[in-house]
Amino acid sequence: MTTNESWFNNKWRPAMAWSYLVICLFDFIGGPMMYAALYETFDKFVQWQPLTLRGGGIYHAAMLAILGVTAWGRTQEKLKMKMDEISGDIEVHRETNTFETIPQPPLENNNQTKTRRKNTR
Numbered sequence: 088m089t090t091n092e093s094w095f096n097n098k099w100r101p102a103m104a105w106s107y108l109v110i111c112l113f114d115f116i117g118g119p120m121m122y123a124a125l126y127e128t129f130d131k132f133v134q135w136q137p138l139t140l141r142g143g144g145i146y147h148a149a150m151l152a153i154l155g156v157t158a159w160g161r162t163q164e165k166l167k168m169k170m171d172e173i174s175g176d177i178e179v180h181r182e183t184n185t186f187e188t189i190p191q192p193p194l195e196n197n198n199q200t201k202t203r204r205k206n207t208r
Contacts, residue, residue: 100157107150114139 119135126132139146 100154100161103157104154107154110139 114137118137122135
């Protein structure tokens with residue numbers, strides 16, 4: 088997470104997943120339990136119909152698409168950040184999505200390395 092990223096940009100994916108969980112818990116557990124508890128007030132028994140399954144379950148298909156695509160996108164973001172950390176010799180320009188190689192310091196002369204090894208023994 089960059090320092091200029093707002094709370095909403097950072098936390099909307101988990102917030103959406105939690106809200107979907109709460110909606111599903113109500114629709115498949117809480118709603119039927121409350122409906123059964125209030126059963127005595129009805130003249131005849133009517134079965135609980137989950138609210139999110141009306142309309143062919145489009146709500147669940149939409150949430151699956153939204154959460155699935157954003158989870159995949161976040162994974163790609165994390166992999167890209169990790170690759171940027173590993174390959175420190177590549178600088179990424181986020182605005183233009185271009186890469187630029189950072190010049191590396193020159194390697195030591197092979198003779199100097201051999202001399203140092205002899206002196207350390």
